[in-house]
Amino acid sequence: MTLADLVGSAGFFLIDFDGPICSVFAGHPAPVVADDLRDVIRRHNGGELPTKLAEPHGDPLRLLVDVGELGDDELTGKVANASRDAEVTAVQSAAPTQGADEVLRAASLTGRKVAVVSNNATTAIGEYLALHGMASYVDGIASRFDGMDPCLLKPHPFLLERALSSAGVPRDRAVFIGDSVTDVEAGRAAGIRTIGYANKPGKQQRLTDAGADIVIHSMRALAAELLSTATRPMR
Numbered sequence: 745m746t747l748a749d750l751v752g753s754a755g756f757f758l759i760d761f762d763g764p765i766c767s768v769f770a771g772h773p774a775p776v777v778a779d780d781l782r783d784v785i786r787r788h789n790g791g792e793l794p795t796k797l798a799e800p801h802g803d804p805l806r807l808l809v810d811v812g813e814l815g816d817d818e819l820t821g822k823v824a825n826a827s828r829d830a831e832v833t834a835v836q837s838a839a840p841t842q843g844a845d846e847v848l849r850a851a852s853l854t855g856r857k858v859a860v861v862s863n864n865a866t867t868a869i870g871e872y873l874a875l876h877g878m879a880s881y882v883d884g885i886a887s888r889f890d891g892m893d894p895c896l897l898k899p900h901p902f903l904l905e906r907a908l909s910s911a912g913v914p915r916d917r918a919v920f921i922g923d924s925v926t927d928v929e930a931g932r933a934a935g936i937r938t939i940g941y942a943n944k945p946g947k948q949q950r951l952t953d954a955g956a957d958i959v960i961h962s963m964r965a966l967a968a969e970l971l972s973t974a975t976r977p978m979r
Contacts, residue, residue, distance in 0.1 A: 745957055746958070747965070750937055755855075755917040755918075756857045756917055756919070757859075758858075758859050758918060759859070760861060760920075760921060760923060760941075761860050761861075761864050761869050763922070763943055764841060764844060764963060765860065765878075766838040766839060766872060769834050769838075770837060770838055771839070773802070775802030780830060781808070781811075781830075784823055784826045785797060788816075796814065797811065804827050805864075805897065807823070808823055809895065812893065812894030813894075821891075824890070828865040828888075831864055831865045831867075831868035832865070832868045835875070836871075843967050844963050846964060849881055850971045854971070856970070857883045857911055858882050858883055859886055859907040859910070859911060860882055860887065861920065862888070863897040866889050884907060884910050884911060886904070886910065899925075899933065901930050901931075904920060905934055908934070915934065915935050919939060920936045920938045923941040925954040928954035928956045938957055940954070940956030941960055942961050943961070
């Protein structure tokens with residue numbers, strides 16, 4: 745299968761946020777956010793950090809999922825709210841991905857629907873799209889919402905299924921673009937074809953091994969392929 749095959753047969757593009765559209769934590773580093781979330785946990789637990797959460801990694805979303813697995817709903821809510829607020833702050837200095845705006849415009853120009861499907865907070869995504877003038881090119885956002893169980897984040901297919909249901913588009917007309925193994929896993933679990941976006945060294949092999957139908961290295965390549973369909977009907 746080629747990129748032209750995928751794009752030519754797709755009427756609905758589901759696009760991950762952090763990576764394909766922007767680098768969320770470019771100006772507000774993820775490790776700093778993760779440390780702040782650990783402080784929230786310590787305050788809740790009287791200064792203690794559960795052993796499960798003590799590993800010194802810098803991934804706020806992984807931390808949120810791990811907190812959710814502890815079964816403390818009050819703590820999960822506190823960490824989820826703090827993560828949401830940190831992401832809203834982070835998108836103010838997020839670095840746009842080259843070609844992302846071109847993809848959204850090209851999809852609109854050629855009559856495709858677009859949904860942003862992300863583990864990041866809906867509020868933060870909406871803020872970023874408005875800030876960069878992209879909101880009018882996006883038909884929907886299926887992402888982390890207040891009160892959502894963290895176990896439903898990708899690689900669970902919940903958010904992809906939510907996007908499909910809202911748009912009313914058959915899954916065989918949809919394509920999901922993501923930059924992580926969990927994105928590809930979520931796409932496969934939902935029965936949706938996937939385009940892996942390899943924006944860092946080593947990702948092409950990981951995304952291929954995970955089962956991505958196609959791997960690209962530039963969002964501009966996707967935009968160009970979309971625009972090329974303006975002169976031919978979708979298959």
